[in-house]
Amino acid sequence: MYRTDNGDGVFVIDAHSHLWDASPENQANKYGRGWIDCFYAYHKNLSPPEYVWTLEHYEKYSPDDMVHDQFVKGYVDLAVLQPTYLTDFYKNGFNTIEQNSVMKKAYPDRYILNGAFDPREGEAGLDYLRRQKGEWDIKGVKLYTAEWRGGSKGYKLSDPESYRFLAECVKLGITNIHVHKGPTIYPLNRDAFDVADVDDAASEFTDLNFIVEHCGLPRLEDFCWIATQESNVYAGLAVVLPFIHPRPRYFAEVMANLLFWIGPDKILFGSDYAIWEPKWLIEKFMAFQIPEDLQAEFNVKMDLETRRKILGLNAARLYNIDVDAAGARIKDDSLSKQAVALHSTPGRSTGSHG
Amino acid sequence: MIATEASSSSEITEDSIYQAIADVLDPELDEPLVNLGFIDRVEVTGSDVSITFKLPTYWCAPNFAYLMAADLRKRASSVTGVRNVRVVLLDHCAEDEVTSGVNQGQSFSEAFPGEGSEDEHLEELRRVFLRKGFLMRQDTLLRQMMKLGLDEATIAALRVEDMRVDEPMNAAFVTAGGREYCLERAGRSGSIYQQRRVALGLPHAPGDPLMIDDQGKPLQTGELPQFLRRSRSVRMNIVLNTSLCKGLFQTRYGGSSAPDDDE
Numbered sequence: 001m002y003r004t005d006n007g008d009g010v011f012v013i014d015a016h017s018h019l020w021d022a023s024p025e026n027q028a029n030k031y032g033r034g035w036i037d038c039f040y041a042y043h044k045n046l047s048p049p050e051y052v053w054t055l056e057h058y059e060k061y062s063p064d065d066m067v068h069d070q071f072v073k074g075y076v077d078l079a080v081l082q083p084t085y086l087t088d089f090y091k092n093g094f095n096t097i098e099q100n101s102v103m104k105k106a107y108p109d110r111y112i113l114n115g116a117f118d119p120r121e122g123e124a125g126l127d128y129l130r131r132q133k134g135e136w137d138i139k140g141v142k143l144y145t146a147e148w149r150g151g152s153k154g155y156k157l158s159d160p161e162s163y164r165f166l167a168e169c170v171k172l173g174i175t176n177i178h179v180h181k182g183p184t185i186y187p188l189n190r191d192a193f194d195v196a197d198v199d200d201a202a203s204e205f206t207d208l209n210f211i212v213e214h215c216g217l218p219r220l221e222d223f224c225w226i227a228t229q230e231s232n233v234y235a236g237l238a239v240v241l242p243f244i245h246p247r248p249r250y251f252a253e254v255m256a257n258l259l260f261w262i263g264p265d266k267i268l269f270g271s272d273y274a275i276w277e278p279k280w281l282i283e284k285f286m287a288f289q290i291p292e293d294l295q296a297e298f299n300v301k302m303d304l305e306t307r308r309k310i311l312g313l314n315a316a317r318l319y320n321i322d323v324d325a326a327g328a329r330i331k332d333d334s335l336s337k338q339a340v341a342l343h344s345t346p347g348r349s350t351g352s353h354g
Numbered sequence: 355m356i357a358t359e360a361s362s363s364s365e366i367t368e369d370s371i372y373q374a375i376a377d378v379l380d381p382e383l384d385e386p387l388v389n390l391g392f393i394d395r396v397e398v399t400g401s402d403v404s405i406t407f408k409l410p411t412y413w414c415a416p417n418f419a420y421l422m423a424a425d426l427r428k429r430a431s432s433v434t435g436v437r438n439v440r441v442v443l444l445d446h447c448a449e450d451e452v453t454s455g456v457n458q459g460q461s462f463s464e465a466f467p468g469e470g471s472e473d474e475h476l477e478e479l480r481r482v483f484l485r486k487g488f489l490m491r492q493d494t495l496l497r498q499m500m501k502l503g504l505d506e507a508t509i510a511a512l513r514v515e516d517m518r519v520d521e522p523m524n525a526a527f528v529t530a531g532g533r534e535y536c537l538e539r540a541g542r543s544g545s546i547y548q549q550r551r552v553a554l555g556l557p558h559a560p561g562d563p564l565m566i567d568d569q570g571k572p573l574q575t576g577e578l579p580q581f582l583r584r585s586r587s588v589r590m591n592i593v594l595n596t597s598l599c600k601g602l603f604q605t606r607y608g609g610s611s612a613p614d615d616d617e
Binding site (some may be wrong): 004031034037038040044045046153193195216217219220221224235243244247250253254257261297 | 372382410411412415420438466506582583586587589590591593594595597598601602604606
């Protein structure tokens with residue numbers, strides 16, 4: 001829970017986080033090394049200096065580190081765990097549902113566990129999807145359409161095989177489809193950043209919600225266009241929000257565009273932990289204002305209600321979370337107690353002015 | 355870029371190669387590789403040239419890396435007296451495929467087999483980004499004009515010949531109603547606007563409207579807000595990408611990168 005200087009509470013859902021293992025022992029080849037080095041560059045490039053980790057810590061952090069950074073230090077109330085398999089690069093995978101489930105088991109009231117599918121796996125993939133539903137009752141999946149698998153250099157959400165899997169999601173009640181459309185994720189040789197396939201799938205499967213992670217960056221303007229046309233397309237702010245630190249003016253332009261094209265009800269906060277820590281992202285977001293010239297041009301504003309929606313209420317709606325009940329469940333848990341202790345000591349930084 | 359005149363191979367210099375590759379673009383960022391700092395080094399040995407380049411991340415799209423490598427090779431080969439050009443991509447997940455494919459003169463689909471119609475798709479993608487580069491510069495020009503008080507009807511009535519660019523001053527000058535307006539720091543945008551327009555085959559002769567959309571349709575009075583929203587979102591996306599790529603490049607290799615355009 002974030003509290004403003006006026007005492008208003010803001011319920012926070014971090015809709016994008018990971019527990020990964022990129023340690024040298026788990027790296028299967030040079031790609032495993034290249035992957036985490038690239039992530040680290042994102043982390044280092046966009047984080048304020050005091051939030052830059054050592055590479056060693058970044059490669060492998062503990063579940064204790066994670067809950068501390070999210071729930072104790074970082075104002076987060078609930079978090080969604082999004083898997084990233086990369087089994088070709090890491091011996092035990094980079095961040096599978098099995099790895100993430102450690103967090104869900106230890107802190108069931110704090111985490112929402114998402115699964116994944118790959119339509120190129122056919123029947124076996126469908127079975128795996130059903131198993132994830134059966135074992136963990138997943139409400140969402142995270143997809144990488146640009147992933148290399150054997151001879152294949154990626155797939156489109158509009159492929160017939162993808163439709164089979166999406167139809168299965170409808171049947172199983174897995175309603176939140178987080179699609180990675182973001183920068184430098186995998187080698188690719190066709191335009192896997194192209195967001196047009198989300199447009200097709202979203203028109204076809206109107207019962208599913210499509211959360212376009214990283215707002216389609218580097219195709220943000222195309223994303224805004226399709227999200228305007230499809231009522232079930234959402235924007236995930238991971239990767240975009242950190243620009244609030246080094247490039248506040250660019251970030252303001254992006255927010256003005258998103259609010260204009262998509263509106264405040266369809267934008268979701270996500271830290272992409274451990275790429276970035278939620279604490280500084282949330283503090284800066286709460287203090288952020290859209291400059292007057294952009295407010296005038298786009299006729300949008302950033303008030304407390306909008307901040308609440310983006311930081312938690314929109315994700316709560318997608319995941320059927322009653323925030324009062326969820327808040328009551330975690331109010332007195334050990335993490336909340338630690339958070340209260342931390343934020344009430346001198347030099348605390350709970351206010352919007354840091 | 356016009357091939358540098360050299361009467362014998364002994365006159366080929368690093369500078370002449372840099373000049374020849376000066377307008378090879380990163381297609382997505384619509385910015386020359388030389389300006390972005392992505393050219394690691396150019397080496398000339400007699401009539402043999404070697405160009406080494408590197409990118410912001412290990413995972414930058416191989417298709418774009420391939421386009422850049424092929425363009426570098428083509429431009430450097432056009433310099434009079436150059437016999438062999440070798441282009442090397444460093445620190446990249448597909449460095450071997452790109453380097454060996456390009457230097458054997460293969461197309462992308464030959465270097466990365468199994469991807470069917472990829473070559474045409476790549477050329478199509480290149481056009482998509484030329485179009486975005488065009489809209490981005492249009493945004494800069496339109497906003498400067500509005501700042502100077504030109505109204506929509508006046509802007510819509512401008513012809514190609516009403517704008518001239520002073521590159522050394524980095525300014526564009528627009529003549530409207532017998533008056534000349536100076537668009538400061540828009541010279542580069544102005545000349546790229548004209549170049550992209552030609553490259554896209556859009557109307558660009560004297561008498562043609564100055565402001566057209568990316569399909570060639572002239573700006574009509576009443577449409578300026580739509581023009582601006584589209585051009586702004588395109589520009590916003592490119593500057594954000596460019597900022598990210600420059601930052602990642604700097605984080606990876608150190609040193610200072612070129613400052614961002616605009617704001």
